[in-house]
Amino acid sequence: MVALRLFLLVAMQSLAFSALSEYPDKPIRLIVPQAAGSNTDIVARALAVELAAQIGQQLVIDNRPGAGLIIGLELTARSAPDGYTLCMSPIGALVISPHMFAKLPYDIERDFQPIIQITNNPLMLAISNTLPVNTAKDIIEYAKQNPGKLSFASSTAGSPGHLAGELLRQLTGGQIEHIPYKGGAQAIADLIAGRVQIMFEGMNSMAPHVKGGKLRGIAVTSLKRVNAFPDIPTMAESGVPGFDISAWQGMVAPAGLPRPLLDKINAAVNRAVTQPAFKTRMLELGSEATGGTPEEFAAVIRRDSAKWGEVIRKAGIKAD
Numbered sequence: 320m321v322a323l324r325l326f327l328l329v330a331m332q333s334l335a336f337s338a339l340s341e342y343p344d345k346p347i348r349l350i351v352p353q354a355a356g357s358n359t360d361i362v363a364r365a366l367a368v369e370l371a372a373q374i375g376q377q378l379v380i381d382n383r384p385g386a387g388l389i390i391g392l393e394l395t396a397r398s399a400p401d402g403y404t405l406c407m408s409p410i411g412a413l414v415i416s417p418h419m420f421a422k423l424p425y426d427i428e429r430d431f432q433p434i435i436q437i438t439n440n441p442l443m444l445a446i447s448n449t450l451p452v453n454t455a456k457d458i459i460e461y462a463k464q465n466p467g468k469l470s471f472a473s474s475t476a477g478s479p480g481h482l483a484g485e486l487l488r489q490l491t492g493g494q495i496e497h498i499p500y501k502g503g504a505q506a507i508a509d510l511i512a513g514r515v516q517i518m519f520e521g522m523n524s525m526a527p528h529v530k531g532g533k534l535r536g537i538a539v540t541s542l543k544r545v546n547a548f549p550d551i552p553t554m555a556e557s558g559v560p561g562f563d564i565s566a567w568q569g570m571v572a573p574a575g576l577p578r579p580l581l582d583k584i585n586a587a588v589n590r591a592v593t594q595p596a597f598k599t600r601m602l603e604l605g606s607e608a609t610g611g612t613p614e615e616f617a618a619v620i621r622r623d624s625a626k627w628g629e630v631i632r633k634a635g636i637k638a639d
Contacts, residue, residue, distance in 0.1 A: 339579045342402055343376040350406040352391025354384040358521070358604065362438060362568050363407040365600045369591035387477070387638055388412035389423060396430040400575035402584060405434070410479060410566050414623045418631040419477050419638040427624070431571040432581060433616040435588045438606040440566040441541035442483055443525045444554070445534045449513040455487070455538045456558025458517065462491040470496040471517040472510055474503035477636060479566040482627055483519035483540060485634045490559065510534060521566065522547060522605025540564040547605065567609070569616050585613055 349367060353359045360382060367378035383391035392412050398404035417427055425431070444455060450469075452461050462469045471488070473481035476499040488495045498515050500506035503524050510518045511533045518525075522545065529536040529548070538557045539545050541564075554562035570588060572581070591597060592608040601608045 396425040462494040472506040472515040480519040
């Protein structure tokens with residue numbers, strides 16, 4: 320009996336090793352819970368090119384937008400944990416949505432295996448040229464002295480830019496009004512026109528308008544200045560300490576992914592994100608290629624979930 324058990328154990332280990340050595344032997348589906356052309360989709364397609372070169376198999380992008388990112392995440396959670404279904408997930412899906420929706424068809428910690436953080440995306444605080452302030456701290460003081468006269472735009476309710484604005488709003492005692500839009504283009508147009516005065520948004524969206532003088536970029540939300548705008552200070556340097564906010568994108572798999580497969584995928588993606596073409600493309604998008612371990616990405620998810628959960632709770636934000 321002991322000999323039989325030993326034989327079975329060795330056989331199972333041999334099969335597992337064989338499967339790992341052959342992985343991947345077919346194309347991998349990379350689910351994107353947003354539409355083609357979105358920032359997450361652009362990052363996914365850039366990564367797919369580099370990752371395919373690392374693993375020797377094609378990655379097929381499967382766009383599943385809708386329902387506040389839920390459709391793509393639910394499909395991922397229900398897939399087999401065999402390494403052939405992966406998901407490119409933005410911060411909104413893993414950190415923000417769980418605090419905005421009363422009920423989700425999955426549990427973030429239970430149903431997903433974090434693989435790796437792909438990008439880090441600091442936001443820029445840009446203001447209308449009509450606003451007579453120069454720093455983030457000035458905005459707080461101006462709002463307190465002129466209650467009800469300031470408003471901040473967001474590309475959509477529940478976006479990272481919305482939550483950054485809510486955090487600033489909470490620092491002013493609620494003296495800034497939130498104006499949500501259905502897309503960043505109209506929000507930025509109204510910011511340029513002075514119909515709203517403040518907006519937090521991604522670097523790639525704000526850069527042309529700031530460089531063209533149509534808006535003033537007065538702070539970035541990361542702990543350090545960004546290379547594209549070395550003259551723009553951080554929020555901490557602008558008199559708002561502890562204001563560390565970045566959007567990000569990462570890769571997850573269905574829970575239950577065997578550790579050897581997890582390590583193999585993580586190592587391949589780490590190599591992919593260090594490729595010069597990928598890093599250059601991310602810089603063009605105002606992002607920084609990151610990488611790291613599954614444990615580091617899981618820690619980022621937990622940290623930001625706690626941070627944004629508190630902001631969402633205080634602001635009373637709920638999904639429509």
